[in-house]
Amino acid sequence: MLELTIYHNPKCSKSRQTLDIIESNNIKPKIKLYLKEEITYDELNDVLKKLNIRPRELLRKNEAEYKENNMQDPSISDKEIIRLMISFPKLIERPIVISKDKAILGRPPENVMSMI
Numbered sequence: 001m002l003e004l005t006i007y008h009n010p011k012c013s014k015s016r017q018t019l020d021i022i023e024s025n026n027i028k029p030k031i032k033l034y035l036k037e038e039i040t041y042d043e044l045n046d047v048l049k050k051l052n053i054r055p056r057e058l059l060r061k062n063e064a065e066y067k068e069n070n071m072q073d074p075s076i077s078d079k080e081i082i083r084l085m086i087s088f089p090k091l092i093e094r095p096i097v098i099s100k101d102k103a104i105l106g107r108p109p110e111n112v113m114s115m116i
Contacts, residue, residue: 004029004115006106007047007096015095018106022097025116029097035089044082047096050103055081058093058105065091 004022006029009015022029048055055078059066065088066072071081085091095106097115104111 002027002116003099005032005098006030007032007034007092007094007098009033009035009094012094014107014109017109018095018097018112021109021112022116027116034092034094039086039089039092041082041086044085044092047098047103048082050098050101051096051105054078055085058085060091060093063088063090 004027006015006019006022008019008031010033019029019031048058051058059071059081061072065084069084069088070076071084071091076084093105093107095109097104097106097112099115102115104115106112
């Protein structure tokens, strides 16, 4: 059986739609409520590797924390961006769906079909 984990925010419509697609395909994913559950540096770094993107590409640029922490500054290192995303998980784009060695962003939610 396919094992998936979704980094989920129940208040986000795209996250809910992505979860609905997964569940409508008879898959019971592990749900990580990343705004409430701890995320470690190594965990987030692993997610970024599976997504095959740089940390800056996973940032939600319209969040207040993005502006308050001057994250548009190109001199901020990848390590520091990851640390800031851990401190302010609202900055992490969602939803993220992970299988063993691959991850996708559910934007649009139909992206998850590539994993099912």
